[in-house]
Structures are given as structure tokens and as C-alpha cells.
Amino acid sequence: MKIVGIAGSVRPGAYVRKLLEASARELPASADFEIWDGLDQVPPFQDGPLPPGVEQLCRTLSGADGVLIAAPAHSALPAQLGEALEWAASRRSGAVLVGKPVAVVTACLYAHEATWTQIELCRALAAAGAIVHGVDLLVSPAVSQFDSEGRLVDPAFRARLCGMLEKLCAPVPVKPVVPFARTTV
Template structure:
């Protein structure tokens, strides 16, 4: 199984980028995880030749079994994420694809609003969407020096989202730790 990771942040080292990387480390053994780093380079959709950054995204999606996304820490989706969603939608890159979404915010409403907006966009593109809002303070230490999740409750929440994305037979070894 292959999962594609997409973080809705342009800020390297942001909480949700770190959360996506850490969530990739919670995937069961044997699941390949590739993070798409091209959000900053994605142009707005326009008819005609597909630009290289959009082509790379569409190629990754076609080769993947599912997508793990982190929504922004605030209620607005970045324009570049909207551009990526447009390319994925127009080219049927998300049609029938399972997409798990996690959003994290110090305030519940920020995560909830961002995730609701992202759900609408993903569902209109034909994705099968699942996920959870994680109300956690980005100011608290949730990661160890290697970027792994340290809080057991947060790990459980992340694994629950991953459990929605990965079939049960794939998840069993990781969840029985």
C-alpha cells in the first residue's frame, strides 16, 4: 500500500508539516509513505499543457492508494492548496481516492472550519473523505528530537485517522504494539 502525504502549509517546520511527517511514522509496516513537497510551486489551473509541478502531483496520486492530508492551523485554505485541488479535480486525480484529513489548532473552531472547507473541496473532486480535528496547542512539545509523536493520546488520535485510511489487515500489527 502506498500513501501520499500533502501538508496544507507553505511554512517549512510548521506544526502541521511536522504532524504529517510524524503521522507517516505511525503508518503500519510495509506501507510506503511519500510526502509531496510541491505546494509552493503549484500554479493556478488553466487549460492547456500540465505544468511540471501539477504533473508530479497527478503522477503521485495515480500511483498511490490513498492520501493523508493536514489542513491548515487556521480557517482559511491557502491559495496554493486550492490550486492543487483544482488540478487534482479537473484531472480526476481524486475520483474515488480515499483521503484522510487531520487538522490541528489551538482552538477547536479553527481546526473544524479548515477541515470542513477542505472536506467540501475534496468531496466535490470525488474523494472519499475521512479524518478528525485534533485540538492541540502547537506551543506544547508533541514531538521528540527525531520528529516522532510523544503524547500517547495524540498518537492514538493519529492512529485512528490512519486506521480509517488503511485496511484493517494492514493496521493490525501497528495497533497491537
């Protein structure tokens, strides 16, 4: 199973990048994990052909079995992440998130920050047709949450995260397609 990770911040050394890397360490051994680092190459959504950064994003997402997004907590989606999701949801991109499992984790100081980020991300991902698994976890950038190997320290946090990642890596049940039958009354 191939999982693609996206850190929802373009800042060098962003805390959510560490959270993404720590989350990847908790994935099942059978998962192949790759971080997509092109968020800074995604322009605002517009008409016309797909820009090169968006083509790379869509190619990467279409080849993935699931997606893991680590996002900073804000009252709105980080702009670049919102643009990437809008492109990924578009018909021109092939709507690459339709039916794809996506897990979302957030880093924040306060619970309400995680809630806002989770709501906005889940709304954007659901609109794109993704199957969303989210956990609003309090991971404070102010306190050391990682051990010397980059793993999450808090066992309760790791347990909740592992539960979400198990859902991400679980096979997606395929529902049988029922042909449309027109009836006359």
C-alpha cells in the same frame, strides 16, 4: 500500500510538516510513505495544458493508494493547497482523487480553527470524488507535542490518529457496477 503525504503549507519549517512526519510514523508497517513537496510549484487553476508542477502532482497522486494531508488551521483553505486540490479534481488531470481514500489532520490552537479547516478540506476533497477520513485534532504549535524522535507525545491524540490512519489503509470495497437498464412504462 503507497500513501502520499502533503503538508498544506509552503512555509519552510511549517508545523504541519512535523505533524505530517509524526503521522507517517503511525502508519501500519505495510504502508510505503512518500511526502510530495511540490505545493509551491502549483499555479492557480487555469485553462490550457497542465503545468509541470501539476503534472508531477497528478502523477504522484495517481500512483498512490491513499493520501494524507496535514493542514494548518485557517478560516479558509491555504491558497496553494486549494489550487492543488482544484487541479487534482479536474478532468484534464484525470480526476486523480476519484475513489481514493484521503485522511486529513490539522494543527491548531483552538478547536474551532480545526473545524473550519476540516469543513473546507472535506468539501474540496469530496467534490474531487475522494473518500475522506478527517480528524480535527488539537495540536498546538505553542506546546511541544513531539518527543525526541518526532513522535506525537499525547497517547489519546495518537490513538485517535491511528484509528483514522487504519481507515486510510483499509482496502476500499469495490461496488459492483450495475448496468443502466432503461425501462419503458
